[in-house]
Structure formats: C-alpha cells, structure tokens
Amino acid sequence: MRTIALANQKGGTGKTTTAASLAGALAETGRRVLLVDLDPQSHLTAHFGRNPTGPGAYELITGAAAPADVIQPAVAPGVDLVAAGLQLAAAEVELVQEVGRELMLRRALARLDDNYDYLFVDCSPSLGLLTVNALAAVREVFIPVQAEWLALRALGQLVETVEVVRERLNPELEITGVIACMYKTRRVLCAQVLEALREHFGRQLFKTVIRENIRLAEAPSHGLPITIYDPGSRGAEDYRRLAREVIAQEQDG
Amino acid sequence: MRTIALANQKGGTGKTTTAASLAGALAETGRRVLLVDLDPQSHLTAHFGRNPTGPGAYELITGAAAPADVIQPAVAPGVDLVAAGLQLAAAEVELVQEVGRELMLRRALARLDDNYDYLFVDCSPSLGLLTVNALAAVREVFIPVQAEWLALRALGQLVETVEVVRERLNPELEITGVIACMYKTRRVLCAQVLEALREHFGRQLFKTVIRENIRLAEAPSHGLPITIYDPGSRGAEDYRRLAREVIAQEQDG
C-alpha cells in the first residue's frame, strides 16, 4: 500500500481537489483507495457529500475508534473515506500535551488491514500538529502547487518541514511528487513558475499539469469526484493522465 | 482610525492580495494605512518585498517591542507595514498557556499613536490563536471570498467564530464587508455563488467584485501593490472601486 500525504501550507493550491480527483482516477483502474480527511475544515468530506460531524479522523488518531469503525466505504466506487469529524478542530490544541503527539495517526494506521493500494491524507493549509502527524505517518509526500508566485515561496518551508520530520520521526519520508495545479494555460506567469518548479524539483515534478477547468470547481457541490461528475471534462482527463504517471512510479518502487 | 481584520480560514481566497491592493488604493486618496502581517507564512510581507525575518508582529504581540520599533514606514507611498517576523510561527504554540492570550495584539495596538486612517490585519488560513487575536483587536471584519463552492462552505464557521469573539472578548466586532475575489467573469458557477452570497449577506456584500486579473498575481513578485505595479490594469481598477465603497462607509459610521 502506498501511503501519501497531500501537503502544502499555502492555501488553495488544489490539495483537496487532487485528493478527490486522483482517488477517482486511480479507482477507475481497479486500485482501491482510502482517503483520510485530516483538515478540520472537512472540505474533502464535503467533496463526497458526506456528513462532516460523525466520528472520523479525530476518533481515529486518539485511538477512541478502530479504523474499521470510522471508514465510510464506497463514497465513490473503489474509494473509501475517513471523514474529518467534528472534533478534529479541537485536536490541534488538545493533543499538544500528549506524549508522542506527532505519532498518533501513524499508530492508528498501523491497525489498518492492508486492503488498499493507495492511502491519501488530505492536509489543511498549515504545518501544525495534524499535518506533522500526516507527514510522520506516510512514506510519500505529494505537493500540489498553484503555478503562482505567492504559492512558490511557501515551498521552501514545506521542504524544510519534511526534512525535519524525516530526521526526527520518519526516516522513510520522501517527496515523491510535485503537482502543478489550477494551471491557466495562456498565462506567461504560470509558464514561468512552471519552469522554476522544473528547475528546482527536476524529476519530482510530474509531467502532467492540471489545467484550470470549471468542472473541477463544480464537482464538490454535487458530492462527486470529477471522474464521475464529468468523465469527459478536461479536469477528468488531466487527473487520469496524472494517475497514469503515479501508477508508473509503482515500477520504480 | 478604522481597524479591520481580513479573515477567512479557507485557503487562497484573496486575503493577502486584498490587504496589499486595498491599502495601495486607499493610500492613493491620501489616507494613511498601516498593515499588520499576522500570517506566519508572511506572504503580505513578501508582497512588499520586505524581509520576513526581522522583528515584527511576534515582538509586537508579546510586548517585546513597541509599535514604533517594528513599523516599517512607507513600504509603498502612504502605506506602513508590521512584518510577520520569523518568530510568529512559534507564537501560536508558545502563547497557548499565557493568561489573556487572545488579547495580546489588542494590548499592543492600544500603544499605537493614532497616525493612521486605516489599520488592516492580514490573517492566515486558520481560526487559531493568531486569527482570534486579530478578531479581538479590531472593530471590523472584511471577508474576502472566492466565488466557488468549497470556499462558500467555510463561511458559516467564520461567522460563528466572529460571534463567539464578539460575545466573549470584543463586543464592538462586526462583519462590515464581504468581498467577492478572483471572480471569473464568464463562469456560471461564479455567478451562482455570487448570487448566494448576495442572498446571505445582503448589504454586507460589497457591490464591487474583484475580477481575476493576472497582474494581481504578478505584482507580489515585484514587491509592489497593484496600484503601483500596473495602475491601469483591471486589478487596480477593481481595487480602486472597492476602495471608494470602503470610503463611502465612513459616512455611515
């Protein structure tokens, strides 16, 4: 099972949209995906039209519930979800004092039966305790980036945080993908930022660029991933192309 | 002096761009503006090409420095800035235990000489301790909103938080403006969300809609507000129009 955090502390860079859409595209190939909504704002949960207030990630990380109790099966074909849960907002403050506070998600996921090919954790726009929990619990990080200048400057700190987590908590952690999202094809600025990303990240930058497509912004209001909401759209096309690159990584192991 | 927090816990809704651009547009009318960057990610500080690592908001809220020591004058004509400062990221965790932890910014700003017509506090995408400090310290909240569905659902929680701060810490606090940002004029979805905002917020929703304009995304890479970077652009036009509405509010008191 590949375990991947979708992280970027800059707001609105496409983390949630990528979680939902990539899950949908991978599930179309028969791969089984588990999504964990680790953002107290519960947008991923809403993206699948689920109730954000039932038991969820909070109960999971505090050990109050086993994974099986909080997994909502088949929120889309081949995709299961652990909702954020109402209490998750309190977690960042409550858990500050707990011994081993950064390893709570990791311990919880260790109890997971290996029924999935992919586990994605959607993070909030911060590098706080919940995001550190995600980074300590997975082997890989994908970074969705908006191809704009203010988003670019956030990357340094994120890479640094991944480094610290690797050194102190999780030696296997690696940035295995950077995804250019919400790309506006006719903009010179986007092209310049993309070039800068390529120079900086080299092979870590996925070749697939996710273009801006209104269907991706509409899908959550219907509680559906793009691959179901509008399978013929550019948004679905781009995420399928990304999924193929992600799958090709399985070979490089 | 009008004191205004730019708040929205949803990421990437235009808070920082609005802080910089509205400041620039108000300063053009001769009004003096002080900006406080209360986001540890220091994007507003970067927007004016300033060093995010000098003394700044952290020293201000902990009382380690007086306002005069951390204000950087004339980052643009008529606009002064308190940078985020390197330590600000630590503040959310360090200050959790302090007595009166939500009122630290308020106490610091009370020491400010009344040299300004407008004070704007730019918040991070969260409803954590720093944002609560901002809400407890100002009389008004402007909410920049992206005209998209995932952004819309964040508003309920924000309004609730404003309510709690009003009841428990700051009885004068009021949402006096909602600003539709990054508006894509040809999109049906944007128009639908705008309609929903109008129904919900009525007069609180500014008539001016800030349209998407690449110049606004380019300006920060030059360390300039849009009104200086490209005064003839749509982005500058829209923010000037917004500034006129903001100024007209001065009459309603």
Ligand SMILES: Nc1ncnc2c1ncn2[C@@H]1O[C@H](COP(=O)(O)OP(=O)(O)OP(=O)(O)O)[C@@H](O)[C@H]1O
């Ligand atoms: N490629 C795209 N084309 C059009 N709209 C998009 C695209 N990707 C995302 N969006 C829209 O942009 C907004 C921000 O995206 P999203 O919520 O996925 O980002 P995020 O990084 O998860 O944000 P946050 O930091 O708040 O968690 C949402 O309204 C989403 O529907």
Ligand SMILES: Nc1ncnc2c1ncn2[C@@H]1O[C@H](COP(=O)(O)OP(=O)(O)OP(=O)(O)O)[C@@H](O)[C@H]1O
């Ligand atoms: N009207 C606009 N047209 C084009 N680009 C815009 C517009 N407003 C903002 N942007 C760009 O969109 C991105 C997000 O905007 P901004 O950083 O101002 O939002 P924010 O709410 O402050 O984000 P965060 O939640 O991360 O603090 C930035 O790259 C910015 O340059």
Ligand SMILES: [Mg+2]
């Ligand atoms: Mg998100």
Ligand SMILES: [Mg+2]
């Ligand atoms: Mg900002």
